[in-house]
Amino acid sequence: MNASEFRRRGKEMVDYMADYLEGIEGRQVFPDVCPGYLRSLIPTTAPQEPETFEAIIEDVEKIIMPGVTHWHSPYFFAYFPTASSYPAMLADMLCGAIGCIGFSWAASPACTELETVMMDWLGKMLQLPEAFLAGEAGEGGGVIQAHSSVEKAGLIGGVRLKAIPSDGKFAMRASALQEALERDKAAGLIPFFVVATLGTTSCCSFDNLLEVGPICHEEGLWLHVDAAYAGSAFICPEFRHLLNGVEFADSFNFNPHKWLLVNFDCSAMWVKKRTDLTGAFRLDPVYLRHSHQDSGLITDYRHWQLPLGRRFRSLKMWFVFRMYGVKGLQAYIRKHVQLAHAFEALVRQDARFEICAEVTLGLVCFRLKGSNKLNEALLESINSAKKIHLVPCSLRDRFVLRFAICSRTVELAHVQLAWEHIREMAAAVLRAQGEEKAEIKN
Amino acid sequence: MNASEFRRRGKEMVDYMADYLEGIEGRQVFPDVCPGYLRSLIPTTAPQEPETFEAIIEDVEKIIMPGVTHWHSPYFFAYFPTASSYPAMLADMLCGAIGCIGFSWAASPACTELETVMMDWLGKMLQLPEAFLAGEAGEGGGVIQAHSSVEKAGLIGGVRLKAIPSDGKFAMRASALQEALERDKAAGLIPFFVVATLGTTSCCSFDNLLEVGPICHEEGLWLHVDAAYAGSAFICPEFRHLLNGVEFADSFNFNPHKWLLVNFDCSAMWVKKRTDLTGAFRLDPVYLRHSHQDSGLITDYRHWQLPLGRRFRSLKMWFVFRMYGVKGLQAYIRKHVQLAHAFEALVRQDARFEICAEVTLGLVCFRLKGSNKLNEALLESINSAKKIHLVPCSLRDRFVLRFAICSRTVELAHVQLAWEHIREMAAAVLRAQGEEKAEIKN
Numbered sequence: 001m002n003a004s005e006f007r008r009r010g011k012e013m014v015d016y017m018a019d020y021l022e023g024i025e026g027r028q029v030f031p032d033v034c035p036g037y038l039r040s041l042i043p044t045t046a047p048q049e050p051e052t053f054e055a056i057i058e059d060v061e062k063i064i065m066p067g068v069t070h071w072h073s074p075y076f077f078a079y080f081p082t083a084s085s086y087p088a089m090l091a092d093m094l095c096g097a098i099g100c101i102g103f104s105w106a107a108s109p110a111c112t113e114l115e116t117v118m119m120d121w122l123g124k125m126l127q128l129p130e131a132f133l134a135g136e137a138g139e140g141g142g143v144i145q146a147h148s149s150v151e152k153a154g155l156i157g158g159v160r161l162k163a164i165p166s167d168g169k170f171a172m173r174a175s176a177l178q179e180a181l182e183r184d185k186a187a188g189l190i191p192f193f194v195v196a197t198l199g200t201t202s203c204c205s206f207d208n209l210l211e212v213g214p215i216c217h218e219e220g221l222w223l224h225v226d227a228a229y230a231g232s233a234f235i236c237p238e239f240r241h242l243l244n245g246v247e248f249a250d251s252f253n254f255n256p257h258k259w260l261l262v263n264f265d266c267s268a269m270w271v272k273k274r275t276d277l278t279g280a281f282r283l284d285p286v287y288l289r290h291s292h293q294d295s296g297l298i299t300d301y302r303h304w305q306l307p308l309g310r311r312f313r314s315l316k317m318w319f320v321f322r323m324y325g326v327k328g329l330q331a332y333i334r335k336h337v338q339l340a341h342a343f344e345a346l347v348r349q350d351a352r353f354e355i356c357a358e359v360t361l362g363l364v365c366f367r368l369k370g371s372n373k374l375n376e377a378l379l380e381s382i383n384s385a386k387k388i389h390l391v392p393c394s395l396r397d398r399f400v401l402r403f404a405i406c407s408r409t410v411e412l413a414h415v416q417l418a419w420e421h422i423r424e425m426a427a428a429v430l431r432a433q434g435e436e437k438a439e440i441k442n
Numbered sequence: 443m444n445a446s447e448f449r450r451r452g453k454e455m456v457d458y459m460a461d462y463l464e465g466i467e468g469r470q471v472f473p474d475v476c477p478g479y480l481r482s483l484i485p486t487t488a489p490q491e492p493e494t495f496e497a498i499i500e501d502v503e504k505i506i507m508p509g510v511t512h513w514h515s516p517y518f519f520a521y522f523p524t525a526s527s528y529p530a531m532l533a534d535m536l537c538g539a540i541g542c543i544g545f546s547w548a549a550s551p552a553c554t555e556l557e558t559v560m561m562d563w564l565g566k567m568l569q570l571p572e573a574f575l576a577g578e579a580g581e582g583g584g585v586i587q588a589h590s591s592v593e594k595a596g597l598i599g600g601v602r603l604k605a606i607p608s609d610g611k612f613a614m615r616a617s618a619l620q621e622a623l624e625r626d627k628a629a630g631l632i633p634f635f636v637v638a639t640l641g642t643t644s645c646c647s648f649d650n651l652l653e654v655g656p657i658c659h660e661e662g663l664w665l666h667v668d669a670a671y672a673g674s675a676f677i678c679p680e681f682r683h684l685l686n687g688v689e690f691a692d693s694f695n696f697n698p699h700k701w702l703l704v705n706f707d708c709s710a711m712w713v714k715k716r717t718d719l720t721g722a723f724r725l726d727p728v729y730l731r732h733s734h735q736d737s738g739l740i741t742d743y744r745h746w747q748l749p750l751g752r753r754f755r756s757l758k759m760w761f762v763f764r765m766y767g768v769k770g771l772q773a774y775i776r777k778h779v780q781l782a783h784a785f786e787a788l789v790r791q792d793a794r795f796e797i798c799a800e801v802t803l804g805l806v807c808f809r810l811k812g813s814n815k816l817n818e819a820l821l822e823s824i825n826s827a828k829k830i831h832l833v834p835c836s837l838r839d840r841f842v843l844r845f846a847i848c849s850r851t852v853e854l855a856h857v858q859l860a861w862e863h864i865r866e867m868a869a870a871v872l873r874a875q876g877e878e879k880a881e882i883k884n
Binding site for chain 1: 475480495497514526530578600730749750757834835844
């Protein structure tokens with residue numbers, strides 16, 4: 001394929017992308033396929049001779065789309081949102097064409113420098129303490145990371161990890177942390193790292209940073225604050241208080257690829273002292289040396305991360321921040337929070353249901369009053385019907401349904417339809433349960 | 443930006459991408475900027491109000507391009523190639539629109555299943571032993587990983603790593619490995635993991651798998667074979683013998699994002715027993731559970747890797763393999779190898795230069811006969827002139843220049859021009875050295 005065919009096919013692909021996203025509401029949100037469906041649909045080996053683009057794009061609808069879970073459907077309320085916006089897609093196209101690998105400053109200076117400045121922009125949007133910014137002479141700074149889980153990090157590092165018991169609002173508090181630290185130290189262990197979560201995956205609860213922070217500070221523990229989902233909301237002044245206490249943290253991260261319209265992957269992490277990272281990971285083979293590297297002026301991001309290579313991901317941030325503006329991004333966050341509260345209000349109007357955790361941002365945890373079995377049956381019936389898609393969580397051994405506002409295009413009408421659908425499914429499940437009880441009685 | 447504006451801007455972006463790649467030869471391969479250049483060119487904070495697309499695309503030329511190292515210029519001969527092809531870019535656009543996160547089978551079945559089948563296709567293209575393929579009932583299989591270095595992995599895992607001394611052809615041989623193992627065991631250490639490299643970064647040398655493999659097998663050591671760059675060549679029958687001995691390996695990887703026209707990132711890894719990976723990393727929070735997960739039929743790739751999230755990267759493989767066909771990909775590899783030999787022949791014709799390692803694939807290691815200082819001066823003068831871009835390596839304390847055939851569009855004429863340019867630079871450096879010596883004599 002040469003440039004002129006790419007001009008033609010690229011434009012067709014742009015239309016396909018727009019068609020897909022404009023028409024996504026008409027596609028069943030969760031696919032019907034069974035495990036192994038795809039293998040039988042395609043040849044067992046790569047073709048020897050080239051095939052045409054037409055053949056491939058036809059197969060996208062025949063082979064790929066039937067197996068896609070449509071994350072950007074307005075009927076997708078599962079997990080947490082994953083960002084999708086046109087400016088981010090445009091930037092990613094450009095990233096693909098430039099196709100540089102940003103493992104060192106010299107490998108493509110713009111790739112490194114735009115990332116540093118975008119991470120400063122984003123830090124300022126959140127009103128992060130100055131110590132986390134790179135600026136022209138700071139000791140801190142931000143980096144875009146791959147996105148992982150702290151439990152897996154513990155497994156890899158060979159570090160024992162323990163969950164600190166939370167309070168009635170699912171928050172880590174001073175007393176529980178203090179108690180765990182004392183028990184560990186008495187057992188001869190050396191606590192050195194605490195992760196506080198702002199906006200947990202299960203129920204979007206918030207650890208108490210203002211209590212936890214000073215303890216970490218006193219005890220010389222590294223405090224990492226993970227606001228993977230919730231972090232995007234902190235660009236709104238009315239939610240910024242949720243980040244209070246971050247000044248005690250040594251490192252902080254959240255995922256603009258969740259809720260800030262920057263397509264996956266873009267996990268933003270800041271540290272107060274970047275030498276803490278670069279000192280741990282520094283490797284300098286001759287083939288990566290460049291003339292500026294010991295000048296102290298440049299950033300070689302490969303020392304900040306596990307992988308060696310890195311894409312030009314800050315382009316996505318630049319395009320999105322500029323094309324939405326901070327106000328546009330704030331409006332987007334606020335709309336999602338309002339929709340969550342609208343759903344919460346609907347649930348509260350139905351006495352058969354209960355809300356299981358405080359609704360702060362875009363996630364509503366709810367369940368039928370009754371057994372776990374009943375709620376498992378409800379979720380099963382909802383996800384089998386495939387009109388909407390939800391995932392569950394476990395809160396203190398209670399099986400709970402999560403309703404997360406996800407899609408960029410979700411409106412109140414979708415939320416209302418989803419709720420009507422959930423009520424119908426609930427009625428059927430309750431009826432079946434009633435019949436079962438009646439049978440047992442008989 | 444709505445869908446209709448995206449249709450318009452997306453098509454403009456497609457043209458920009460094609461213009462950039464068609465005109466890349468006219469751009470200076472390495473930028474003139476100094477560290478910190480970008481910060482002064484853009485505002486210190488994100489804009490409050492939205493900006494126009496025109497303003498942003500104008501800034502791409504003004505702010506980004508002056509700081510880009512043009513990896514796809516036909517005058518870029520540094521590092522190793524990074525793949526760039528139009529079919530891969532088209533697939534990445536589609537990946538952006540679908541925008542699913544493939545951490546579990548249910549999160550988007552097509553994303554998982556296409557990857558498994560593409561890794562089988564690719565394994566067959568390389569004639570990997572059957573044990574590495576997933577097939578319908580195999581115990582092995584492939585996965586697309588982030589790309590990292592074994593030294594960093596050692597640091598993170600807290601594992602002591604040692605380099606095995608290589609032979610005259612820079613290859614690991616039986617005797618050196620055996621000796622290191624015995625010394626380690628005598629010191630009370632427990633050797634458990636050996637990495638053999640096929641196509642080292644420095645000089646594209648090949649460890650002797652047929653010697654190393656049986657030792658690992660006897661001693662019960664995990665043998666990982668890393669063919670990051672060279673692996674792509676094994677799709678050609680005439681280079682497949684370089685992979686002989688892989689049957690002794692427990693795991694194998696190479697990077698189609700280097701030399702197989704699949705844009706970054708796409709690092710392909712296979713294991714013989716996938717339970718070795720999934721057993722180490724398994725984490726199953728309730729919110730990621732799905733009904734098929736314990737069926738034994740499905741793959742949840744998050745258990746195979748460090749990160750949780752994953753993009754739909756196998757689309758790039760599918761598009762590229764189909765649009766080039768195996769024959770097209772073989773032709774591409776062969777052309778690059780021929781160009782490397784053409785460059786080698788030019789170097790050998792000039793008695794002032796020497797070839798420093800056997801040229802097997804697309805990399806030529808060469809230097810001026812003389813001191814390291816002389817060769818450092820040569821590289822410095824080449825990279826300062828910025829007509830071409832090279833990086834060095836160190837071979838047994840000798841400073842060596844690496845000439846890697848990189849760009850998809852590089853032709854013999856570019857290689858010849860590059861060589862003429864290198865000779866001119868060498869003449870100037872030798873003249874300067876001669877004058878210096880003359881001065882010392884006087």
